[in-house]
Amino acid sequence: MEGSGHIVLSILAGILQIVMLPLMAPLVTGIIRKIKALLQNREGASVLQPYRDIGKLFRKDEVINPDASWVFRFTPYLLFSTTVVAGISVPLITTIRIFGFTGDFLTLVYTLALGVFFLALAGMDTGSSFGGFGSSREMTVAALSEGGIVFSILTLAIAARTTNLSSIAAAVELLPLPSLIPVILAFSGFLIAMLAETGRFPFDNPATHLELTMIHEAMILEYSGRKLALIEWASSIRLVLFISLGVNLFFPWGLASSVTFPLLAVSTVLYLFKVLLFCFLIAGIETGMAKLRFFRLPDLLFTSFILSAIAIGLMV
Amino acid sequence: MPALGTIDFWVFIIPAWFIAGAVVSLLLTRYDHAANLAGGLFAITGAAAGILFAVSILMSGTIASISMPTSFPWLSVSFRVDSLSAFFVLIISLLVLLCSVYALPYVKHYYGKYNIGLLGFMYNIFIAGMIMVVTADNGIFFLIVWEIMSLASYFLVIFERDNPEHIRAGSVYFIMTHTGTAFILLAFLLLYRTTGSFDFAVIKNSASAIPPLVKNTVFLLALVGFGTKAGIIPFHTWLPSAHPSAPSHVSALMSGVMIKTGVFMLMRLFLDIMAPSPGWWGLVIVALGAVSALLGVLYALSEHDIKKLLAYHSIENIGIIFLGLGSALFFLSIGDEAVAALCLVAALYHTFNHAVFKGLLFLGAGTVISETHTRSLEEYGGLIKYMPQTAFLFLTGSLAISAMPPLNGFISEWLTFQALFSGIQLRSAFVRGVFTLAAGSLALTGGLAAACFVKVFGTTFLARPRSHAVSHASEPKLSMRAAMAVLALLTVLLGLFAGPVVSILSKVAAELGGFAGRALAPPADVWSLGLRDGFANISMPVVFALLTGGTAVVFFAVRAVFQKGRTVTCRTWDCGADLSPRMEITATGFSRSIIMIFKGILKPTQQTDTEYNDASMRYFPKTSVVTLKNANIYETYFYRPLVNTITRISGYFKKIQSGSINAYVLYIFLTLIGLLVVYVMRGM
Amino acid sequence: MLFIVLLTAPLGAAVASLFVRKSTAVLEWLTLLASAVYLTAASGITYAVVVRGTSGEGADFSADALVAILIMIIAVVGSAAAWYSTGYLREEVRKQIIGFSRIKQYYILFNLFLMVMFLAVITTSPIIMWIAIEGTTLSTAFLISFYNKPSAMEAAWKYLIINSVGLLLGLFGTLLFFIPLLRSGDSNGLITWQMLLDSAGTGNPLIAKVAFLFLLTGYGTKMGLAPMHTWLPDAHSKAPVPVSSLLSGVLLNVAFFGILRFKAVTDRAVGQAFADNLLMFFGLFSVVVAAFIIFIQKNYKRLLAYSSIEHMGIMALGFGFGGAGPFAALLQMIYHALAKSVLFFSAGNILLKYSSTKTDKVRGVISALPVSGTVFLIGFVVIAGIPPSGIFLTEVSIFSAGILSSPVVAVAALFAVVLVAVGFLRIVASLLFGKKPDSLPGGEAGLRTIIPMIAVLSILICFGFFIPGPLRSLIRAAAGGR
């Protein structure tokens, strides 16, 4: 009886693991927008607005440049799928490895990179000036931020003696107090790199279409209709994916260590709460900070890298 | 001579077959087509035999060897093929097979212009040289075949000898590789001084008697010598100019396998013959690897010549191989054989992978070049519409080299990362620092490589044509596409079946590291691949399935749910002006931001040429050309001063030949007096 | 008998040529006939040496293994050069550079030159050897000034004076070697090498040392050891090409032969180390000087001359290092003689085509002269010691002898040799490749300028891969019993 309940719960957790991120992603985006609006003394749109946007885009006709090749048409699907596949690896509510074969953090980073690779190609595919420089900037930032992401998670991996994300989360929870200093350092590194990876302030402005400042938006300028919808959705999943990584790797307290219903319920609530806090953090940063000039970004990214490297040095 | 049909016989017959092919090709030199066919068919059959031979050695685990004495006492024609040699024979044969298939139609455009018989001769000699290099068992014999390989490749580099640029590239190549050989010779001579033999087996048996100072000197000499061939920074300067000068299928071989022979010999020497080694050897190699990987990719980014760019990526990938190799040496020195096995597997795996995807990319580049007659990225564009299959294959190669899952580049890079992570967990702060920086360099390298290949693929195949060069491009001959397709398939298979590959490589590594028989290899089966004590595990089939399946599901789901969407084809809004190719981003423009970020390392020089409509009123420029180049700091701060110093010294020596007969007689006089003073004084 | 034939064949050709009027063909036939004769005679003598260990004729002439090697070198390179001369000079006549009287003078001196070289190696008397080597200077002086241009005069004059001075020092050294014999009262009659060897231990070692110093300086001048080498590039670059090939490939070896003979005596008198160190010093200095000058050389004939200096230096090193060195050095002597003549022949064809020895005036030789260009390239590979050439093996074995006895010298020489290859390649690449001038018609001059070259090249390549047993034992005997 306990066995069958366990299995049922496991399947449930597995499904949750797969669908939770895609489903809640637009909401998180909406929440951040809302908080930002409130902080900026605006009323802002509803937190559900992103769902409506995506839905509307899905139903719209699309326009495609005749110069575009199959790369342009194929990219949104691949991007969406890589983001979702990457999301499966992230521990959301439990430290148990639900899918035993996934969860390696390098795989996660590189799977996400695959999406970016194609997105950058798609940006160049239509031959417009915007798309090209958007790709260039995106790849520049992505190349530099990859080190920060890898290293900040590596700090934890070394402490945990594993590169599996769920196991890292489980191990970090048990770390002695002195080890928290490197964890905090690594988190600062992670935060910077994550903002870059998800195209937030001070790296990119997700809400702009000004040619001088945009990176991500420039690449996808040619997209419309359902392809745009997929891309928008994927980027919001990407954001919540990184938020989840941040909250569950660096602050894993409350993650369910076994598959029982009460534990799962508590950890789900805790997880959502942590994500909400993180949303406040991001919104705060975006409100309090100006976007940096492009050539100032590398300094910040190298800072992230160095912070994580120091953290590794401190972690024995 | 071993009996016909035994495995030892094949050791001898495979190189002999290539040499026969070389001779036949040369004899047919008057008939271009026959020479091409002969050279190609001999290479293809020889390579097929080589694959079978290598696989049978790898599978059976036997060691094939033959040795024939020669007229010279210290020289014997000795071959010995253990699993490491067999592994390299396999890589070489595999790439040779595909490149030769590719070359059959490719070489046609040289008909009538250059000597095809000679090409076939040099090509087959080159292959025979490579095969013999990885199977030689005597130092002098090794040096001979090593130089044969270098010489043949030199002639292949200058094959299009009317172009002064190729001649210059060839000269630099020859000079550097010959100097490198001198370092190798010196290393062997030192070993000979202490062990009294040039035979690898003898040296290995008395390796423990070599004094540390000699051993360390040999290490440094061999590192310089073989590092030059491998193209490790700072000895790489020949590589970016030499590889592009050769015909593309040869470039593929040079980049894909020839430079690996340097890696092979480093493995052979340090892990096998001279083992055990002190820890700092490994750290030096790791550091060199880290520097080469990062700088290689940065130089590649600032390059617009497609073949040069690929050549720079070879430097990068050799750096990655060095990371694995160096870590293996280091872990062996501290006695951690299990991790050493992992590191070696990473190095070997990446060696294989790089051969496959670099071969693919060079063949692809060769196709593009032969269709457009230019090597400049700035003149391509939109080729995906003229040659969709080539584009797809090239994209596969690009993804593989950028370490994108689920292709093969990812898995070896993943293994290398894991190797470095093991180093980071060590106790010594210094060692940890080295490994941390190396891992950082690798992480950065991966990202930059992806950026670079976005640039290459984007500017070459996507968007609109940038020049007329593209307009007459079309798909190449079937066999050329087939060769590339097989390589592309291999990038997938090598990624998908990482588990079985790793278990084979583990055997090679175990034999090489001297810990055969102990189960130290990373546990691997068809489905997954894990590291000791569960540090990490990965399942490539699942990653593959998820990515392909996921994409398919998304695609069909979206199709199914939103059927109503209409797709309109319409030009991009162009603000009223015609969209022209000049509005597309250029290769230079694409990488400019990265170059500027790393300007401390790359030292870019920018040159702007502006032409105005009106001489007096400089408000409306007609054209403006920005040229972004990297200062060649090795040239400026090392090679150029070196050459200048030698030239200056030569100037002093030249003054001996002053032209004055009185001075000449005076030399004789002074020599005589000087000798008398020295010797008669000493005799007293 | 064979010894007499060896000397009379070229002498006869020279004398007979004196009486030839107006017919170039007769001159050519005389020389070619002589070459066939002395080639046969030399082979006969070598065969006798291989079979019996030595061969001799009366008290005056004898041949041991070393002599056999040298007469074979002289005969082979000499007859190839004779053959090549016929083609080369015809071509020059066609270009109206020279006339009949010149040709006649050429063949007379050419044959005399060969005769005195044969004499120098087969005689049993050191003094006759001296006279014969002086004879080489005299017979080649006018060959070097053959074109009667100011620069050729300059080269010839320098050649004459420097070599005369050197050889007089050699004479003085030779005479000093006789002192022990004098003490033993055995001064009547012809003094032979054997007598010198027998008496070597009896004299004052200091005198033996001084004698060898004079001798080494003197014969070293002729051999082209730095810093006494100064005449060599001038003479080689100004002489007609076949003569250059003989100077470089043969004459230097004959001078080295003299030094080796006396070294054997000195070794017995004062021990090996003395002469070994001297040879090492001069050898290294020659290699280094040649290497650096080759690095900035701009004239391909001078380049070949400096390369000869380098190789003489390496051979000296080989004998200085001991161990496996002498064997390898003698083998290298053979390789070098063959390779250098091949290189000079092909350089001659280039010169005929382009009329310039300056490297910046010559481009695209491979296109203009496919055969000569290729041969030049192969010659370069051989002479630069790049595998699979035999010189690579001999050099490696010299270095491996050196790394055991004097590592520093060996390492220095190794890098100098690399520098030579580098400098050589720069010139080879600029000569052979690239586009040939459009105004230049392609095609070789004629078979007579090609066949000798190919013939020597084939011998060279065969020996590079396989050394026949008799030759090997010959070299071994020569190296051991020096």
Next chain:
Amino acid sequence: MAGQYFEYQFFIEMLILTSSIFMHLVRKNSSIVVLYMVQSFLVVLLLVLSSIHRLSAALLAVIVLTFLVKVVIAPVFFFGLIKKNRLKFSVSTYLNVPVTLVVLTALVAVAHSHFFTSFTAIITRGPDTLFLCIASILISFFLIINRKGALSQMIGVLSLENSIVAFASMAGLEQTPGLQLGIVFDILVWTVIAVVFVSMIYRQYGSLDVTAMRHLKE
């Protein structure tokens, strides 16, 4: 050994050395040829002295021939050359007279220094003669270095040869007559060739100044 003539030999050798030194000091080409003639004559005298007790017809023939070649034929050639081309004065030297003298003194000192003391073993009585020969060799050698004229260089080489012959005869190192004949013949041919060359050089360059021949420098 010709011991009884030791004083004469010493005296003659002294004169030979003096003639070598004077070759450095004279300016006129004809004077240097005369000096060479004198020196050759002295050498012949020395040969006669050293072999007087075993004088044979063959030896006499050699001596006569040597006399003919060195004292008669060679100078005749040289005078003819000088006359034909009106080469009265030789070209200058590198070192001026005082410095030359200093160098010569040094060379004589070197010859007498302990470098060559072992040569005392050759002649037990009166090694000084041998040292004079060596001094003469070195001084003749230096003549070739110091002089810029082709003719002077030629004489220098011949003088060097004279000094060596003198040394050989002093030390009792004469060879068989046949060999000596060979050497003399060699010298004769050499002289002829050198004279031809000198006149050719004069034709090509308009002077005998060897410093004009400095084109081959690479």
